[in-house]
Amino acid sequence: MKFDTVIIGGGLAGMACGIRIAEAGRSCAIVSQGQSAIHFSSGSFDLLGRMPDGREVTDPIAGITELEQTSQEHPYAVMGAERCLKYAQRVPELLRTSGISVLGDCRKNHYRVTPMGRSKATWLTIDGYLTEQEPGKLPFEKVCIVNVEGFLDFYPEFIAEEFRKYGVACCFETINFPDLEHIRKNPSEMRSANVARVFDHEKNLDALADKIRKVVPECDAVIVPAIIGINRNDSLGLLKSKIDIPLYLLPTLPPSIPGIKAQQTLQQCFRALGGEYFLGDTVRSADLENGRVKQVYTVNHGNIPFEADHFVLATGSFFSEGLVATPDRIVEPVFGADTVYASSRTEWYTLRFFDKQNYQAFGVKTDSALHVVKEGSSIDNLYCAGAGLVGFHPVQEGCGAGISLLSALYVADQILNSK
Amino acid sequence: MNNTYDVIIIGGGATGAGIARDCSLRGIKALLLERSDIATGATGRNHGLLHSGARYAVTDHESAEECIRENMILRKIAAHCVEETDGLFITLPEDGLDYQAIFVESCNKAGIRTEILDPDEAKRLEPSVNPDLIGAVRVPDGAVDPFRLTSSNILDAKAHGAEVRTYTEVMELIREQNRIIGVQAYDHRAKEERKFYARVVVNAGGIWGHGIAAKAGITVNMLPAKGALLIFGHRVNKMVLNRCRKPADADILVPGDTISLIGTTSSKIPYDQIDNMIITPEEVDILLREGEKLSPQLAYTRILRAYAGVRPLVASDDDPSGRTVSRGIVLLDHAQRDGMEGFITITGGKLMTYRLMAEWATDLICKKLGVNEVCRTAEIPLPGSVESEKEVERKMHGKPIAQKRSSIARHGALATEIDSRDSIKNSLVCECEEVSIGEVEYAMKNLSVNNLVDLRRRTRIGMGTCQGELCACRAAGLMGKRSPVCAKKAKEDIVSFLNERWKGMAPIAWGDTLRESEYTTWVYESVCGLSDETEKTSMP
Numbered sequence: 001m002k003f004d005t006v007i008i009g010g011g012l013a014g015m016a017c018g019i020r021i022a023e024a025g026r027s028c029a030i031v032s033q034g035q036s037a038i039h040f041s042s043g044s045f046d047l048l049g050r051m052p053d054g055r056e057v058t059d060p061i062a063g064i065t066e067l068e069q070t071s072q073e074h075p076y077a078v079m080g081a082e083r084c085l086k087y088a089q090r091v092p093e094l095l096r097t098s099g100i101s102v103l104g105d106c107r108k109n110h111y112r113v114t115p116m117g118r119s120k121a122t123w124l125t126i127d128g129y130l131t132e133q134e135p136g137k138l139p140f141e142k143v144c145i146v147n148v149e150g151f152l153d154f155y156p157e158f159i160a161e162e163f164r165k166y167g168v169a170c171c172f173e174t175i176n177f178p179d180l181e182h183i184r185k186n187p188s189e190m191r192s193a194n195v196a197r198v199f200d201h202e203k204n205l206d207a208l209a210d211k212i213r214k215v216v217p218e219c220d221a222v223i224v225p226a227i228i229g230i231n232r233n234d235s236l237g238l239l240k241s242k243i244d245i246p247l248y249l250l251p252t253l254p255p256s257i258p259g260i261k262a263q264q265t266l267q268q269c270f271r272a273l274g275g276e277y278f279l280g281d282t283v284r285s286a287d288l289e290n291g292r293v294k295q296v297y298t299v300n301h302g303n304i305p306f307e308a309d310h311f312v313l314a315t316g317s318f319f320s321e322g323l324v325a326t327p328d329r330i331v332e333p334v335f336g337a338d339t340v341y342a343s344s345r346t347e348w349y350t351l352r353f354f355d356k357q358n359y360q361a362f363g364v365k366t367d368s369a370l371h372v373v374k375e376g377s378s379i380d381n382l383y384c385a386g387a388g389l390v391g392f393h394p395v396q397e398g399c400g401a402g403i404s405l406l407s408a409l410y411v412a413d414q415i416l417n418s419k
Numbered sequence: 420m421n422n423t424y425d426v427i428i429i430g431g432g433a434t435g436a437g438i439a440r441d442c443s444l445r446g447i448k449a450l451l452l453e454r455s456d457i458a459t460g461a462t463g464r465n466h467g468l469l470h471s472g473a474r475y476a477v478t479d480h481e482s483a484e485e486c487i488r489e490n491m492i493l494r495k496i497a498a499h500c501v502e503e504t505d506g507l508f509i510t511l512p513e514d515g516l517d518y519q520a521i522f523v524e525s526c527n528k529a530g531i532r533t534e535i536l537d538p539d540e541a542k543r544l545e546p547s548v549n550p551d552l553i554g555a556v557r558v559p560d561g562a563v564d565p566f567r568l569t570s571s572n573i574l575d576a577k578a579h580g581a582e583v584r585t586y587t588e589v590m591e592l593i594r595e596q597n598r599i600i601g602v603q604a605y606d607h608r609a610k611e612e613r614k615f616y617a618r619v620v621v622n623a624g625g626i627w628g629h630g631i632a633a634k635a636g637i638t639v640n641m642l643p644a645k646g647a648l649l650i651f652g653h654r655v656n657k658m659v660l661n662r663c664r665k666p667a668d669a670d671i672l673v674p675g676d677t678i679s680l681i682g683t684t685s686s687k688i689p690y691d692q693i694d695n696m697i698i699t700p701e702e703v704d705i706l707l708r709e710g711e712k713l714s715p716q717l718a719y720t721r722i723l724r725a726y727a728g729v730r731p732l733v734a735s736d737d738d739p740s741g742r743t744v745s746r747g748i749v750l751l752d753h754a755q756r757d758g759m760e761g762f763i764t765i766t767g768g769k770l771m772t773y774r775l776m777a778e779w780a781t782d783l784i785c786k787k788l789g790v791n792e793v794c795r796t797a798e799i800p801l802p803g804s805v806e807s808e809k810e811v812e813r814k815m816h817g818k819p820i821a822q823k824r825s826s827i828a829r830h831g832a833l834a835t836e837i838d839s840r841d842s843i844k845n846s847l848v849c850e851c852e853e854v855s856i857g858e859v860e861y862a863m864k865n866l867s868v869n870n871l872v873d874l875r876r877r878t879r880i881g882m883g884t885c886q887g888e889l890c891a892c893r894a895a896g897l898m899g900k901r902s903p904v905c906a907k908k909a910k911e912d913i914v915s916f917l918n919e920r921w922k923g924m925a926p927i928a929w930g931d932t933l934r935e936s937e938y939t940t941w942v943y944e945s946v947c948g949l950s951d952e953t954e955k956t957s958m959p
Contacts, residue, residue: 040938042946116910118948150843150856152893161899161906184842187819188850253889254942318937325929345700349928353921354914354944354951359933395945 002307009314011036013386013404015266020412022273029276041259044112047123049398073391087409098269101127117162130248136166140221149176153253154225196230209242221246322388338365340390363390383411424450430623432462436572437777443579445792454588458569464728469561476525483529498804499831500568506560506659509552547714560659562675566876571801598760622764626731640734647702648682652721655679660713669709681710696727698926724923803831825853837861849890851883871916
């Protein structure tokens with residue numbers, strides 16, 4: 001099989017890169033083993049929430065400009081603030097044309113509300129989710145938090161505990177009906193994706209709407225967990241049309257419905273643009289010739305190679321096994337790329353879980369154009385994009401999605417500008 | 420408030436719990452004080468090995484005899500805490516078979532049943548055993564769950580009138596001339612000082628007993644010996660595996676519930692480090708290297724956590740240098756030894772002999788109180804072991820099978836008290852260990868659960884492969900439901916639960932453990948937005 005570009009990894013980075021390349025009419029394949037960080041998305045995409053020293057960021061681009069001076073290893077600094085701004089401005093459009101409607105501004109963070117009711121700075125939020133312009137500045141005074149009876153991955157009491165700090169009155173309501181009893185027969189089935197399937201039936205949306213209508217007199221808004229609309233796109237709109245007060249979604253614990261939905265939407269968009277998406281396949285080895293990648297081999301395709309002019313390593317970090325930790329090293333398993341990490345394991349982490357852990361910033365060594373480096377030399381037709389990059393703390397700095405999206409677009413541009 | 424008792428027991432390990440039970444069965448009004456949760460010291464930080472005594476047969480005949488006697492008693496009175504797996508003492512080529520003959524002879528002398536197996540027979544019985552073995556001896560080793568055992572003793576003690584206060588730390592012993600008449604304690608939950616009085620105060624603080632005795636100006640010379648262990652992600656072996664040689668580091672592999680455990684190392688540590696157990700990379704290396712010799716497949720088995728306990732070894736009174744130590748039971752009547760009335764210390768020993776230690780201590784308490792009752796703890800089954808497993812299974816007919824099995828395994832006959840009336844109560848909070856909403860609620864209501872880590876000890880929630888990745892949050896959600904105050908506390912609780920979990924994972928954080936940790940960070944810190952608000956200085 002021969003392509004212009006083969007992207008290894010179907011997470012946010014791989015997908016964004018693939019869409020750009022396919023859009024430009026180039027033949028592109030994505031090989032995805034299936035699970036990525038997008039499956040536990042919060043419904044928002046972060047660009048930069050905090051500086052490496054912990055300071056809060058209000059203007060992410062200003063923050064990135066500062067990073068350029070102070071943290072030269074950081075992928076944003078490697079790409080440069082000017083490019084970051086350019087690509088950040090392109091992202092909302094890319095998501096919207098793919099079918100993910102988002103709101104937000106790369107020059108000013110807004111706040112998303114977590115399943116525990118906390119506020120976190122973010123960049124773009126999918127329509128329908130509760131957001132705040134300032135932490136604690138909520139768009140209601142009395143809210144009813146609705147949950148599905150026995151659904152344990154959403155926390156009305158925790159949310160209320162935070163909201164009450166800001167003077168918002170909270171009441172609770174739970175909903176139950178026969179179709180939910182059905183999935184409960186298997187005691188481990190009460191998880192978001194299964195519950196969401198139940199709400200794809202309109203009669204169940206009706207039941208939810210009925211319940212909401214009953215509590216309306218006491219409240220000026222309702223909150224429901226993000227378990228609406230997994231296989232159909234109109235569920236949220238439909239539900240909103242049945243009630244006459246504002247309704248906001250809040251994310252749940254994984255699996256994340258907005259994440260799954262975003263994944264599906266991007267994947268469909270990529271395919272519609274002519275891209276080939278190989279789901280459930282894993283790249284296991286590569287042939288290099290004269291310092292270039294010639295072809296890669298996958299588990300499902302055995303000795304049939306994937307040939308291409310360009311390759312993108314978008315396999316992510318540890319969770320998706322783009323990086324593998326052994327007791328004494330960090331390995332990039334596909335190409336055996338050079339990796340950057342602390343040599344002594346005791347330096348990989350501290351004993352406090354919420355500390356900034358060094359291992360989270362380990363990654364694949366690249367040059368300034370994000371070419372992967374192996375045995376000290378850049379491979380000029382192999383790029384790295386996304387979470388596998390070195391030099392940033394996706395969680396503490398609130399920059400995981402931003403790094404994935406911006407590095408993907410940067411890499412795509414370089415591929416499109418070559419030959 | 421009535422704050423006067425016949426006896427105050429300091430320490431909520433197996434020994435303290437055993438004394439509380441023994442005393443209450445003999446009609447003595449007992450108060451047990453524990454500074455943290457039950458079974459948090461050495462009790463909960465060992466192999467969970469139901470020793471046959473074989474390990475001590477050659478080197479310590481007395482311990483071996485005590486072990487086999489208690490082994491047989493626990494099978495009767497604590498059936499729901501015990502798994503009758505039997506054990507193998509294997510000889511590897513590097514050990515040579517000479518030791519086996521002495522070993523078998525010593526076991527027989529101590530009354531420990533042995534059966535010499537040829538290597539093929541041993542491999543058939545235990546497929547995970549090192550196939551290079553040249554000999555094997557089968558002994559009545561088993562597995563015992565220390566949390567469950569302690570919890571059952573506490574339940575029974577309470578049922579017979581004992582009062583148990585966890586998170587209550589003894590600050591001072593109240594002294595009147597040459598007599599201890601009570602204690603001054605700090606209640607960490609109510610955040611207040613309280614005084615309790617009794618005619619006898621028992622120091623059952625394990626290694627911490629050294630400090631408790633010091634409060635009375637008494638020296639009990641304890642030598643803290645740290646033992647590190649590793650827990651593996653699934654049950655590798657069916658039978659306990661030991662090396663047939665002089666006891667050494669990392670030569671016991673014990674199966675328990677869904678996991679296997681290798682241990683232990685042994686190193687002396689300074690007394691001021693007993694609350695600060697850090698597992699070193701060297702300890703992890705020794706455990707893996709030696710463990711693989713018992714069962715080579717450990718090399719490919721995921722490690723779940725590393726942890727360490729501190730054995731309370733006691734230096735003989737006549738050897739101040741501390742070189743002569745005893746692993747046997749040490750019962751000190753401080754009236755005789757130090758001229759301090761109303762105060763006794765029970766220490767040394769091991770989990771296996773907790774009941775016997777409690778019996779000795781209670782005999783002495785009775786003597787001091789003039790109570791004339793005999794010990795019955797060797798005959799009366801613990802709550803949970805009153806009915807046979809079959810009988811309980813029959814009563815729980817119609818419940819989901821896997822859950823029924825795991826809840827019976829955890830709570831024995833008391834599993835019937837878990838609310839399982841509908842599908843909501845049966846919904847799983849923790850998939851790895853099959854813990855239902857009903858079981859979590861039962862534990863919160865009946866088993867004095869104060870936080871997530873306590874809940875983990877009672878139900879095994881978060882102890883499986885994922886180490887509490889999502890179930891911690893779910894359980895916290897259930898705890899937070901009780902009241903708005905609970906919601907705030909439950910959120911803080913998740914943070915301490917994750918810190919506690921991470922302490923055990925960090926020493927082995929590579930491969931899948933590091934993957935899980937990255938995922939957990941995303942879920943809790945990014946998706947949920949939790950952060951650690953506690954002072955950085957409060958932890959090492």
